Amino acid sequence: MDQDGVIVFKGWNLKGGLDLEGHKDLSRQYSINNTAIPDELIYPLVDRSGNVLTALAKTGERVLKGQVIAGSKGVQGTLLHAASSGLVKENEWRMIAHPSGLKSECLIVATDGLDECCPIDEPVDYRQLSAADICEKVHQAGIVGLGGASFPTAIKITPNNVHTIDTLIINGAECEPYITCDDRLMQQYPSEILLGIQVLLRALAIKNCVIGIEEDMPEAIEAIQKAIECSGFNQIQVKVVPAVYPAGGERQLIYLLTGRETPSQGFPVDIGVVCQNVGTVMAVYQAIVKGQVLIERVVTVTGTGINKPQNMWARIGTPIKDLVSQCGGYNGPNERLIMGGLMMGFSLPDDSVGITKATNCILVATSKEVTKSSEAEIQPCIRCGECASVCPVNLLPQQIYWYSQGGAHQKCQSFGLFDCIECGCCDVVCPSHIPLVQYFRASKSKVFLKRREDEAATLAKQRFERRDTRQVQEKVAREQRIRVKKLALVKRQKESVSSSAKMQDKP
Amino acid sequence: MLWICLLFAILGVILGYAAFRFKVEGDPLVVDIEALLPQTQCGQCGFPGCKPYAEAIAQGKADINQCPPGGEVGVKALADLLGLDAKPLNESFGIEKEKKVAVIVEADCIGCTLCIQACPVDAILGAAKYMHTVIASECTGCDLCVEPCPVDCIVMTAIKPSVLNWQWPKPIPNRH
Numbered sequence: 001m002d003q004d005g006v007i008v009f010k011g012w013n014l015k016g017g018l019d020l021e022g023h024k025d026l027s028r029q030y031s032i033n034n035t036a037i038p039d040e041l042i043y044p045l046v047d048r049s050g051n052v053l054t055a056l057a058k059t060g061e062r063v064l065k066g067q068v069i070a071g072s073k074g075v076q077g078t079l080l081h082a083a084s085s086g087l088v089k090e091n092e093w094r095m096i097a098h099p100s101g102l103k104s105e106c107l108i109v110a111t112d113g114l115d116e117c118c119p120i121d122e123p124v125d126y127r128q129l130s131a132a133d134i135c136e137k138v139h140q141a142g143i144v145g146l147g148g149a150s151f152p153t154a155i156k157i158t159p160n161n162v163h164t165i166d167t168l169i170i171n172g173a174e175c176e177p178y179i180t181c182d183d184r185l186m187q188q189y190p191s192e193i194l195l196g197i198q199v200l201l202r203a204l205a206i207k208n209c210v211i212g213i214e215e216d217m218p219e220a221i222e223a224i225q226k227a228i229e230c231s232g233f234n235q236i237q238v239k240v241v242p243a244v245y246p247a248g249g250e251r252q253l254i255y256l257l258t259g260r261e262t263p264s265q266g267f268p269v270d271i272g273v274v275c276q277n278v279g280t281v282m283a284v285y286q287a288i289v290k291g292q293v294l295i296e297r298v299v300t301v302t303g304t305g306i307n308k309p310q311n312m313w314a315r316i317g318t319p320i321k322d323l324v325s326q327c328g329g330y331n332g333p334n335e336r337l338i339m340g341g342l343m344m345g346f347s348l349p350d351d352s353v354g355i356t357k358a359t360n361c362i363l364v365a366t367s368k369e370v371t372k373s374s375e376a377e378i379q380p381c382i383r384c385g386e387c388a389s390v391c392p393v394n395l396l397p398q399q400i401y402w403y404s405q406g407g408a409h410q411k412c413q414s415f416g417l418f419d420c421i422e423c424g425c426c427d428v429v430c431p432s433h434i435p436l437v438q439y440f441r442a443s444k445s446k447v448f449l450k451r452r453e454d455e456a457a458t459l460a461k462q463r464f465e466r467r468d469t470r471q472v473q474e475k476v477a478r479e480q481r482i483r484v485k486k487l488a489l490v491k492r493q494k495e496s497v498s499s500s501a502k503m504q505d506k507p
Numbered sequence: 508m509l510w511i512c513l514l515f516a517i518l519g520v521i522l523g524y525a526a527f528r529f530k531v532e533g534d535p536l537v538v539d540i541e542a543l544l545p546q547t548q549c550g551q552c553g554f555p556g557c558k559p560y561a562e563a564i565a566q567g568k569a570d571i572n573q574c575p576p577g578g579e580v581g582v583k584a585l586a587d588l589l590g591l592d593a594k595p596l597n598e599s600f601g602i603e604k605e606k607k608v609a610v611i612v613e614a615d616c617i618g619c620t621l622c623i624q625a626c627p628v629d630a631i632l633g634a635a636k637y638m639h640t641v642i643a644s645e646c647t648g649c650d651l652c653v654e655p656c657p658v659d660c661i662v663m664t665a666i667k668p669s670v671l672n673w674q675w676p677k678p679i680p681n682r683h
Contacts, residue, residue: 046670046671050670050671052671096670098670098673099675100668100670100673102668102669102670102673104669104670378678378679404677434678435678438675438676438677438678439677439678441675442674442675442676442677442678444675445674445675446674448674449674453545456546456647457544457545457546458546459645460546460547460548460628460645460647461541461546461557463628463629463630463645464546464548464556464557464627464628466629467627467628467629468556
């Protein structure tokens with residue numbers, strides 16, 4: 001521990017990774033701005049992991065800010081709240097924040113500018129809440145991981161009997177170039193974040209918490225450190241991690257801070273760790289301490305193609321064009337509009353798309369930023385091994401590429417296809433300009449498709465067999481009925497014959 | 508000599524019991540073959556379902572290239588399993604087509620139940636003189652319901668691309 005009480009990172013080292021130019025100064029020095037209420041809020045009725053949301057607000061209904069308007073069912077179900085008051089319009093097919101660029105059904109709220117709020121719960125002291133209460137409130141507030149994966153936070157912090165959690169890790173290592181939203185949050189709201197951490201520690205019933213921050217964010221480190229001193233939450237440690245991309249990947253950060261490796265196909269809970277993003281912690285603070293639901297998040301709007309890059313509190317559902325116009329608009333023709341970071345984000349077809357809970361950054365990229373690797377001619381792989389030396393998860397990208405290209409997706413899996421975090425390091429260093437990650441994503445898609453088809457085939461087989469047995473049973477039952485009727489008929493005939501014989505006998 | 512006879516007698520009893528105790532139900536080869544078939548139950552192969560076709564292949568009564576929904580990939584998988592040479596699909600049984608789902612034009616449906624009886628996987632819902640509808644998620648796209656419909660109100664439609672079934676495209680391969 002050095003003089004400031006900050007533990008300077010000295011232990012585990014990330015294998016591979018890249019030292020990328022940060023470009024963070026475009027936006028990091030300006031404080032987070034509030035945004036105006038957009039004319040309409042767009043909420044896709046499908047989330048990024050393919051869960052379908054059911055609209056709970058009716059067409060024509062007036063909804064208030066913070067009112068639940070949609071929800072998904074199932075174990076991983078989440079809730080979605082209106083970010084401002086207004087009328088629910090008829091559902092429309094709109095472009096959504098999805099790499100496919102396809103349209104999808106969206107719930108649209110035409111705002112009325114009044115921003116009328118739902119009555120909120122009286123804020124309670126979190127120290128009087130039980131773990132179950134906290135989890136329930138987090139679920140009701142619609143909180144999901146704001147780092148990008150959008151996994152429901154309530155599930156992550158609900159205790160289970162299988163795993164024993166001992167460490168809470170807070171991800172403040174914003175390793176992607178250009179993005180500064182977590183940096184700004186830590187600079188401006190350190191004590192709120194610490195309170196959020198206290199709430200999470202209470203829910204998990206543990207004491208140990210480590211915040212991992214990249215070394216190139218001195219202001220954030222200082223702010224958090226000061227807040228810890230003032231608040232006396234001394235069990236919260238700050239650890240500085242090297243500014244190497246992708247040090248902020250969940251598994252990478254856990255390894256850097258604790259030396260524990262998340263098992264392949266496993267989750268951090270398997271090694272006793274829960275990892276939450278700084279933004280998520282802020283949302284937990286707002287939900288538990290302030291009683292507010294998740295309706296806005298910090299978004300970095302940046303890139304050389306925009307006039308005033310900055311961070312802003314944007315309402316979920318705000319169209320990107322509204323954010324861009326509040327940042328002074330575009331400053332010329334742009335190469336690409338990217339949602340998420342330069343490395344792991346995806347291009348958007350236009351700026352009418354609404355932001356989602358997973359949107360941490362809007363990058364307006366000019367030709368300066370986008371290396372035209374997509375236009376560079378793809379050369380054959382020369383098996384130089386550069387990709388393997390930068391891969392942070394110890395994979396052999398050239399090998400997976402080889403099998404992916406030939407359509408041997410099963411073979412790709414045996415080379416760890418599903419351990420690939422799609423960080424894009426291999427793409428950057430490839431001297432042959434091979435879009436490796438795209439090959440891996442295509443292979444993953446194919447494997448998922450095969451799984452879906454196999455499931456459907458099993459189901460079809462079951463239904464076919466059940467129909468078969470039913471038909472056999474029906475046939476047997478029918479024959480039985482016919483037999484019974486025939487017997488009855490024969491009996492009746494006999495009876496009538498005998499009775500008529502008796503009749504004949506009588507006189 | 509006597510001891511050897513006794514030993515063999517004991518082993519014989521054990522084997523006999525094992526054959527009875529661990530008896531394999533059905534033909535394991537049929538199960539393996541059936542697992543590779545698409546379970547469309549369409550009958551295009553000339554057999555009334557995927558299982559009968561699998562049995563016919565196992566008995567050598569049918570060739571491996573008679574399943575159009577399985578396509579070339581399916582033929583190759585069967586060839587790999589059975590140690591045969593892959594061959595092109597026999598086009599007299601039909602050609603490989605994109606998977607579709609049946610949709611009933613509900614306004615035209617007269618509620619005759621003929622399609623319900625034809626559907627091999629019970630994917631059509633309805634009752635006599637009431638409108639029928641296809642449960643799209645259960646439909647295997649086998650076409651069997653189209654023929655019996657007296658008012659031709661069943662159309663086979665292509666599955667619409669959506670964010671739920673979208674796949675990352677493979678990069679355009681090398682131009683060398």
